[in-house]
Amino acid sequence: MTRTEMQACIDECIRCMQACNACYEACLKEDGLEMMRTCIRLDRECADICGFAAQAMAQGSTYYGELCLICAEACESCGAECAKHETEHCRRCAEACYACAGACIALVDASVEAHGSPTA
Template sequence: MAHEQHQELIQALHDCAAECNHCFDACLQEDNVKMLADCIRLDRECADICAFLEHAITRNSPFVAELAAVCAKICEACGNECDKHADMHEHCKRCAEACHRCAEACRNIA
């Protein structure tokens, strides 16, 4: 079944969605939230598409490859934004790593 072939991608998506959501939550509690506005926005974008794609894989969607191509772009954009704040915030550093790993996993399927 599709979900068995895609076990590595499912894990990467799951981790990425969780890290993006933690980063979203943590950013909103930081003092320099103004500086993190793009990070907050991209965290939501990335968490939502990763959750959507994970869900699509497990229901054996015929559109996994197409969705993975878009997901890779969004993960890349979020990872690049989080990279800018990785020195200052541990949650951005962890999120950036999860995003780049997930982008790579998505590109392998797309």
Template structure:
């Protein structure tokens, strides 16, 4: 039962991160200096896709979920690093969600 609970928590963390990334990318598109936000938007979109896939693979207990968690953690780190460069609330919240997801991905691969 504990494994199912950990999986369910991880799925939620992944989908929460995906939502934060989608929100950040949309908010970045409304910023005045759009060219400066290009990398942030790109990474947020990539990260959202990775997090959604990671959450889905975890929910179905896929044989590939652990390998994918490693990739997801790397993408989340890259997104958090980029978002941290910008002084916007949506970027700060996205970076926090990305770090939480990266940490949880790594925790899941260690405890498996």
């Protein structure tokens, strides 16, 4: 795993965090707020986890691999929920979530391949 690969994952985490924050804000303004409750909750959780994962990677945390796996799981959940809605902000959020999940998994896979463990 190279620094370039890690930076690409950090960038995807930040993009996803921004998309989740935008989706969260837009969902709060939607009619039928009750229908958006799960989306709003997952947007907040995913944004927070993506931000934390990006920070951990930038700081060279020993636990970045485990955090990336958690981030990928949160992104998959948020992306699946956003994909249920027809709004443009939810579509953009789902795309960002799936891209981030993929980047996190790719980074962990590269680390395992290089070092035999998710972190090294």
